[in-house]
Amino acid sequence: xxxxxxxxxxxTADAKLIFEWxxxxxxxxxxxxFAGGGGAGAQDAFVKVAPPAIVDILAALRDExxxxxxxxxxxxxxxxxxxxxxxxxxxxxxxxxxxxLAVKTELPRERPRVASAAALWKxxxxxxxxxxxxxxxxxxxxxxxxxxxxxxxxVGHPMxxxxxxxAAYRGMPTSRPSPLDLLREHDRxxxxxxxxxGGKAG
Amino acid sequence: MSEIVIATDAGDEMTLSMGPQHPSTHGVIRFxxxxxxxxxxxxxxxxxxxxxxxxxxxEKCTYEGFMPYTDRVDYVAAMTANHVWAEAVERLAGLAVxxxxxxxxxxxxxxxxxxxHCIAIGAMAMDIGAVTPFPYCLREREYVNDLIEELCGARLxxxxxxxxxxxxxxxxxxRDKALAFCDHFExxxxxLDRLVTYNPIFVKRLAGLAxxxxxxxxxxxxxxxxxxxxxxxFDLRADRAYSLYDRILPRIGWRTPVGRGExxxxxxxxDRYWVRVEEWRWSVRIIREALDQIEQTPRGEISNPPxxxxxxxxxxxxxxxxxxxxxxxxxxxxxxxxYRARFRTGSFDAMTLxxxxxxxxxxxxxxxxxxxxxxxxxxxxx
Numbered sequence: 001x002x003x004x005x006x007x008x009x010x011x012t013a014d015a016k017l018i019f020e021w022x023x024x025x026x027x028x029x030x031x032x033x034f035a036g037g038g039g040a041g042a043q044d045a046f047v048k049v050a051p052p053a054i055v056d057i058l059a060a061l062r063d064e065x066x067x068x069x070x071x072x073x074x075x076x077x078x079x080x081x082x083x084x085x086x087x088x089x090x091x092x093x094x095x096x097x098x099x100x101l102a103v104k105t106e107l108p109r110e111r112p113r114v115a116s117a118a119a120l121w122k123x124x125x126x127x128x129x130x131x132x133x134x135x136x137x138x139x140x141x142x143x144x145x146x147x148x149x150x151x152x153x154x155v156g157h158p159m160x161x162x163x164x165x166x167a168a169y170r171g172m173p174t175s176r177p178s179p180l181d182l183l184r185e186h187d188r189x190x191x192x193x194x195x196x197x198g199g200k201a202g
Numbered sequence: 203m204s205e206i207v208i209a210t211d212a213g214d215e216m217t218l219s220m221g222p223q224h225p226s227t228h229g230v231i232r233f234x235x236x237x238x239x240x241x242x243x244x245x246x247x248x249x250x251x252x253x254x255x256x257x258x259x260x261e262k263c264t265y266e267g268f269m270p271y272t273d274r275v276d277y278v279a280a281m282t283a284n285h286v287w288a289e290a291v292e293r294l295a296g297l298a299v300x301x302x303x304x305x306x307x308x309x310x311x312x313x314x315x316x317x318x319h320c321i322a323i324g325a326m327a328m329d330i331g332a333v334t335p336f337p338y339c340l341r342e343r344e345y346v347n348d349l350i351e352e353l354c355g356a357r358l359x360x361x362x363x364x365x366x367x368x369x370x371x372x373x374x375x376x377r378d379k380a381l382a383f384c385d386h387f388e389x390x391x392x393x394l395d396r397l398v399t400y401n402p403i404f405v406k407r408l409a410g411l412a413x414x415x416x417x418x419x420x421x422x423x424x425x426x427x428x429x430x431x432x433x434x435x436f437d438l439r440a441d442r443a444y445s446l447y448d449r450i451l452p453r454i455g456w457r458t459p460v461g462r463g464e465x466x467x468x469x470x471x472x473d474r475y476w477v478r479v480e481e482w483r484w485s486v487r488i489i490r491e492a493l494d495q496i497e498q499t500p501r502g503e504i505s506n507p508p509x510x511x512x513x514x515x516x517x518x519x520x521x522x523x524x525x526x527x528x529x530x531x532x533x534x535x536x537x538x539x540x541y542r543a544r545f546r547t548g549s550f551d552a553m554t555l556x557x558x559x560x561x562x563x564x565x566x567x568x569x570x571x572x573x574x575x576x577x578x579x580x581x582x583x584x
Binding site: 039040041042043044070071072073074076078079089091095098100102121122123125126127134147148149150151158159 | 421529544
């Protein structure tokens with residue numbers, strides 16, 4: 001247990017140093033920092049940056065010889081309609097230093113556009129296509145920004161919290177009646193028929 | 203053949219659609235293949251045929267209620283997807299898991315890895331033309347499935363892990379059976395080495411095929427056996443220890459198996475294959491050691507189920523699945539359901555490599571490339 005706590009303390013100290021370095025390297029780009037170690041639901045360090053700076057920040061974290069965040073573990077979007085933003089989250093990992101860091105940036109929901117990281121990591125292209133598909137976040141400068149999972153002519157972005165599914169896609173209904181309702185209907189009809197005959201159901 | 207010509211361009215180049223229903227694309231994946239005879243200019247993957255919106259389902263049911271859906275993230279190795287969800291939610295809610303549950307998770311994960319690699323290795327041999335190894339591997343997978351069925355009741359969509367622990371304890375008889383399987387399986391790996399691994403035709407077919415350098419592997423986000431095949435010694439079990447792997451691995455003399463270019467160049471299709479064979483052997487050793495350590499933990503202490511699960515905040519978890527680093531990101535807003543759950547899987551990143559690596563390959567080698575990356579469609583689409 002002690003060993004784990006020590007590891008956590010080291011990670012938190014490291015994160016603080018990284019934030020300091022980022023602040024000096026790209027003044028004004030860093031909006032909020034969290035060094036992690038905050039217990040349940042708040043163990044992981046993250047840095048929130050201004051949207052226009054995102055690619056510069058990611059490139060700096062990847063290329064700095066003392067950091068080398070060379071693996072884009074995850075790229076995802078979280079929809080926060082109450083705050084009116086899409087939160088774009090990049091989870092980075094450094095193989096040389098075995099270190100993790102999340103980079104976040106908030107985009108306005110009415111105009112969710114951010115520069116693409118496809119030139120930095122080769123898997124970013126597909127990750128961005130998926131997020132574009134499901135959330136409608138536009139990654140500017142992406143070489144091939146098409147839907148990845150859904151059909152090209154799908155309407156809307158289904159992972160948005162306010163998404164309403166169309167009743168049909170190309171004439172095919174998108175929902176079916178519940179089989180439980182059908183069964184109940186069937187039972188009721190059987191009971192009614194039995195009652196009409198004057199006997200007992202079953 | 204099952205490829206259908208959908209367009210013939212002027213000149214000698216053809217555009218073919220390979221899949222989505224094609225036996226060697228490992229599930230419903232489609233490739234748009236541009237080819238001049240047998241030589242490909244490019245294969246463009248087209249995915250999404252198996253998209254079941256698992257991340258969306260996670261927002262619609264409770265944290266516990268989502269557990270059975272995680273089986274479907276990767277139905278060839280369901281256990282590790284159980285594990286990563288449990289781990290992520292436990293980190294989110296600050297739950298402690300009893301040691302016996304951790305060890306049972308290790309045993310079930312490794313059994314799941316063995317059975318998944320049975321498919322990977324058997325299917326790979328079959329894809330390049332050797333039919334016999336596939337039923338051999340499936341026979342072994344059935345033994346593993348028997349064991350897992352006794353543990354949790356399922357043979358494909360294993361569902362054993364729970365938030366806070368595991369579903370059921372093993373019986374002493376089950377432990378004996380698992381140990382007997384370990385003894386049996388060691389002989390099988392040697393047999394498959396003779397049958398497949400060092401079979402001259404197999405080696406000739408795969409040596410030097412579609413090599414991926416370490417830099418390329420990292421830039422494409424390859425994980426697990428595909429990453430280690432390229433010579434990068436990184437395994438979450440050893441390098442980001444979870445679930446008491448840090449107590450097990452030092453005691454079995456763990457060395458992360460990495461591709462060495464033994465028959466061709468580092469990171470070729472054979473290296474990726476070989477890493478999986480080695481992982482079989484390590485899994486057996488891990489199971490033995492975990493079953494040994496499990497004896498020192500009190501029977502029945504297998505779960506600390508949360509009384510009321512309303513976590514707030516965010517958490518990530520990473521688990522070494524059969525297809526590598528499975529990453530789960532979960533955001534809670536104090537409700538009974540996850541506000542957002544995200545799974546990043548090994549097959550997804552591996553698919554980003556195919557288009558680049560397919561250039562200049564033979565059509566038959568595309569099949570070998572896909573097989574060596576061990577992609578499964580549900581894990582790409584989720």
